[in-house]
Amino acid sequence: MAxxxxxxxxxxxxxxxxxxxxxxxxxxxxxxxxxLALSAAIAAxxxxxRQLPGLxxxxxxxxxxxxxxxxxxxxxxxxxAKPGVAFSMRRVLRFAIxxxxxxxxxxxxxEVGARGLFVxxxxxxGTFLFTVWMGRLLGVDRKLAELIAAGTSICxxxxxxxxxxxxxxxxxxxxxxxxxxxxxxxxxxxxxxxLPALLHLDAHAFGLWSGASIHEIAQVVAAxxxxxxxxxxxxxxxxxxxxxxxxPVVLTLGLLATRxxxxxxxxxxxxxxxxxxxxxxxxxxxxxxxxVAVPAEAKTIIVTxxxxxxxxxxxxxxxxxxxxxxxxxxxxPAALGFTAFLFITSFSLALVKLTT
Numbered sequence: 001m002a003x004x005x006x007x008x009x010x011x012x013x014x015x016x017x018x019x020x021x022x023x024x025x026x027x028x029x030x031x032x033x034x035x036l037a038l039s040a041a042i043a044a045x046x047x048x049x050r051q052l053p054g055l056x057x058x059x060x061x062x063x064x065x066x067x068x069x070x071x072x073x074x075x076x077x078x079x080x081a082k083p084g085v086a087f088s089m090r091r092v093l094r095f096a097i098x099x100x101x102x103x104x105x106x107x108x109x110x111e112v113g114a115r116g117l118f119v120x121x122x123x124x125x126g127t128f129l130f131t132v133w134m135g136r137l138l139g140v141d142r143k144l145a146e147l148i149a150a151g152t153s154i155c156x157x158x159x160x161x162x163x164x165x166x167x168x169x170x171x172x173x174x175x176x177x178x179x180x181x182x183x184x185x186x187x188x189x190x191x192x193x194x195l196p197a198l199l200h201l202d203a204h205a206f207g208l209w210s211g212a213s214i215h216e217i218a219q220v221v222a223a224x225x226x227x228x229x230x231x232x233x234x235x236x237x238x239x240x241x242x243x244x245x246x247x248p249v250v251l252t253l254g255l256l257a258t259r260x261x262x263x264x265x266x267x268x269x270x271x272x273x274x275x276x277x278x279x280x281x282x283x284x285x286x287x288x289x290x291x292v293a294v295p296a297e298a299k300t301i302i303v304t305x306x307x308x309x310x311x312x313x314x315x316x317x318x319x320x321x322x323x324x325x326x327x328x329x330x331x332x333p334a335a336l337g338f339t340a341f342l343f344i345t346s347f348s349l350a351l352v353k354l355t356t
Contacts, residue, residue, distance in 0.1 A: 027083040035084015042315035059218045064311040068318020077319045088316035094278035096309035101285025115355045123348040127153035131340040143169035151181035152340040155243045156216035166254035172325040180337030185215030193226040203231040205356045211238025213348040
């Protein structure tokens, strides 16, 4: 979130990390419209693609970033769209994460119970720390390792892009991390429902295991409900409680990034990432949703709007991602994603077995 020396004009390329930085000045609306319209069109197309056979298992966010990358690498992102694309990745993303808080309540956390929260929190913390440590062993760049760690341990693609507001990795790193959590989360979604009988898990235990370890909310729902209503409902609640931990994780990473910047010998103006204030908006929305009864119809609209805005942000991310740069990163990050997936699967299962 460093200050950028690049102007976001229609005839200038976007800075390396304008998404997470402070642009000198936000372009006026006419300059933003082409990029906003393009990002929104891709997001809308992603919602439409989910209606096709076989694609309903993927969230619109995943389909949006894939479509954005395809458009950028086959046709190219129009220069006139650059300012609006950067705005989608920065401002639209933060607003969407704030709205995400309206899907969570303190009551849901209480419903999970002390044991469930223990399993979720320890699985998340253990997976994040293990992934960052393993990334160091495998020689994966620290920023990319943090993104894979966040996506695996918290909530998939939305955690990756939220974490990058303080990690400030390259767009290709974000795309790679999203690809990792999508692939391995999809594997979990297919494999988990085959295992309850073999592992002697009742509906409650299976729901908790699914919610504590599968990457995306949609993947948790798809897997957990295959074992019945009780497993599905508890798995969803456990997953939402896990999503709530996104706020403290991003705040902690932001503080650590600031500390590294202060000891890195760089000027603070260019190196110090400011505190991610949008996280406090997320927390505020959780508080409001906990004390104010939001009508079911309004909540449905909010959930859809939030997913659409997140899809816009990921579509914009895809529009800035080059396949050649992804390929250059090699297979080590993929190996890290697979190792992190195996860790959270086995570690959370052990905790569930020990506490239920």
